[in-house]
Structures are given as C-alpha cells and as structure tokens.
Amino acid sequence: MNLKTMMTGLAGGLVAAPALAQELPVVGRPHQGGVGFQPAVTELARDLQWLDGMINVIIIAICLFVIGLLAYVFVRYNRKANKVPATFTHNSPIEVAWTIVPIVVLIFIGAFSLPVLFKQQEIPEADITIKATGYQWYWGYEYVGTDLAYDGNMIGSAATDGTYRKTPEAIAQLEEAGYSEDEWLLATDTAIVVPVGKTIVMQITGADVIHAWTIPAFGVKQDAVPGRLAELWFKPEREGVYFGQCSELCGIYHAYMPITVKVVSQEAYDAWLAASVDEGGYTDVRAVLTN
Template identity: 65%
Template structure:
C-alpha cells in the first residue's frame, strides 16, 4: 500500500510537471513579438531573420544599383541623340552604315555585366538549393485551402487553417484572434495552429501538394518553394531571432488562394522542447 501511494505521488508529480511545462511553453509562445508581417503602404523587404534572406536582400540592392546606372546611361544617351541629331540641329545626316568598335563594345559590355551579376547571384542560389543536415525535419503539404505539417522525427501531424477562414471579420473572429495571441490586424495572416521551430536550428522542410500547385513561403526567411502534387522538393532555413513570422501561399491555386496564410513561431530551444512534448500528445501522427 505504501509503495502504491509513493507511485501515485510520483505519477501526480510527473503529470503536474508536464502540465506546468506545457503551460509555460504556451505562455512563452503566445508572448512572442510579431516580426515578419506585411505593413500597409510600406516599401521594401520585411526584416531579414535568416542568412538566406540577408543574402537575397543584399543581392537585390546590388542589382538595383546596376540597373539604375544602366537606365540612367540609356536615358542620357537617348536625350543626347534626340538633342544633338534632330533635323534642326543636324540638317545634313551622316551616311555611314555601321561602327565596328561600337558594335563590339555593346556586345562585350553586357556580357561583362552578366558575368559580374552571375558571380554574386549563383553562390546565393547554390546556398539555397544545397540542403544541409537538418536539426528539425517537417513535411509540408499544400491543400485546398490549408496547410498540413508533419514533424517526421517526432510523430506530430496537424492541419493549419486561417483563423476566420471563409468569413468576414466580426466580433467572434476578433475574440478568437485575441485568444490565440493575435489582434484584429493579423486577420488574414494568423492561423489556428502555427509551425513552431527552435531559434538557431537548421529546419529542413519537404514540400508537396495534395491537389493543385501551391507555394510555401516566408519572406523574412528568404524561402519559397512550390508544392507540386506527386513531387517532393526541399527548402531550409535557420531563423536567428525569436518571434512570429507570416507568409502566404504564393502560387495561384484556386478561388481561396488568398486565404492560405502561413504562421511560423520561432522560440527558445527549451520552450521548443516543452512545446514538442505537449504537441506529441495533442497532435499524434
């Protein structure tokens, strides 16, 4: 009898510890700051939260400088030709038909520019496409019109749908958003169940589709991968800052394409382990 009492006490203590850990993890996840989200009227990129996103944004800046210089040069050249060689300024036009040095120059210079761009863009592309060893493996399936996630190493599976899917925003939906830790501003972005990953860990996602082509993307992570039925493709990221990041299906997939948001919550590794333990009971594969 005494041994049974001791066992019961240990069981209750373990259950209490697990419940406390789950509550702590849930509180920590709900208190996260929203970092990667679109802003009305804003220009530019969302904050970069991965090395991939920083590389892409830097490359975009480099290309912007190059095309700006080219555009200004061509515009200036057009203006000079219009002013210098119009009928009034140049009543007697030239009769030559070609200029070999100029023709060689306008062939060589674009080649040099393209080689220069390739020297910087190809390493960025290879870094995206060479999938490293992952710390967390998730299979993502695009459906009409929601996402399914399976943590393949941890026997977790759940569907993720937009909060208020198929409805106009109302008091009930606002209450549901607030209960999930969001505000009215996140309507159309927030999902009922979020992908949770640990900060500083390499996450490898295998992406596919169940019906039509979808596309999984998080702008702040610098990742985008089409979800093609019958095919498996991979992406990876390593988030460097805790917070909430939003994305959207980025491949036109049907009438409710606009209502397939993606929510990823990046948390402390200890919080992730607590969430994992609770999720294995709540969302068994």
C-alpha cells in the same frame, strides 16, 4: 513537478485568460504601404536582399546611362542642330562595345547570384525536419521522426456565401489566439514551432493542386507539387512570429491560405514538442513561453 503536470497547469492558465497577448514579437509580416523587404532573419534572406540591392544599383546605372544618351542624341542630332544627317550605316567599335559590355554585366551578376542559388538548393544536415503538405486551402504539417502532425487553417470562418470577412467573431478568434486585428488574413489557428539557431529542413509537397510554401523573412519559397517531394531549409536567428502565404494560385480560396511560423528558444521548443506529442496534437506554444 513533472512536465505533464506543469503543462496542464500552464494550459489551464491560458484558458482562464484567452485574450493573453502574444509573448513572441511579430517580426515577419507585411505592412500597409510597405515597399521594402521584411526583416531578414536568416543568412539566405540577407543574401537575397543584398543581391537585390546590388542588381538594382546596376539597373539604375544602366537606365540613367541610356536616358542620358537619349537626351544627348535628342539635343545634338535633332533637325535644327544637325541639318545634314550622316549617311553611314555601321560603326564597328560601338557594335563591339554594346555586345561585350552586356555580356560582362551578365557575367558579373551571375558571379554573385549563382552562389546564392546554390546555397538555397544545397540542403544541409537538418536539426529538425518538417513535412508540409498543401491542401485546398490549408497546410498540413508532420514533424518527421515524431508522432506529431496537425493542420494549419486561417483564423476566421467563411461566411455563408463562401467569402471571408473581418467580423467581430473573427477578431475575437484572433485575440483568443494571441494575435491582434492587424493579423487578420495572416494568422493561423496552429503554427510551425521551431527553435532559434537550428537548421530546419522543410519537405514540401501538395495533395491536390500546386501550392507554394513561402516565408519572406526567411528568404524561402518552394512549390508544393503533387507527387513530388521538394526541400528547402532555413536557420532562423531571431525569436518571433513570422507570416507567409501560399504563393501559387491554387483555387478560389488561394488568398486564405496563410502560414505562421513561431521561432522560440530551444527550451521552449523542447517543452512544446513534449507537450504536443503527449497530447497527440498541437499545443499552444504560449503555454511554455516565459516573459
């Protein structure tokens, strides 16, 4: 059985069962009431989350020290305890200390943060290159080196007044695409599909105004500026579905410009890419996933 025949049969099975559950686990998404980071599934995300934790420890230590110092001064030098205030105006050791210590703290933070920044900006050789173009208000994707290109729009249609509502029709569209009601405002009708463990380079630009392409679980964010081509990279380590958003205010429907990335096995990716190129557009990746 050749690949095209196999894909046609699998796609037919999906049509017969439109409510098929998403075979890939949803890994990277926001949660109601959540205050922490999404799971880090790239080296970049782990570095950023560690850096954030380290800097928070420093900040908390400084805040506790300052609060303790203020409390001590309030108690030790209030009017009752210190009826005759001192008359000196300078204390050279203290002035030297409060100049040198912040410098040392900043150098220490920079010694850890700059390597992380450089790692983000030094683009490695790509296994797959994808161009993402921001439009008002959706993303267009092109797989560089292939004939595959498609757009990704949020699932759910705008009402007559231009607003988006979680209607029964929108929920039905989500379920048909393999998502749940919880993925409202997150899921798109198409997704970027990439293989696990491969270096992905995204070329980011904008077609009208400034947008920003962001996937929190990957630790990446890049402005999409019209007339410029910027790059970011990531190497996903876990199969699953990951959600992001346009992160630059880009107009009235900025809140309805989500991003979906599906990380699959190399075999599933190869089959999906071949089917999509053969069909001349995006093919539902569920057709090539196995339980």
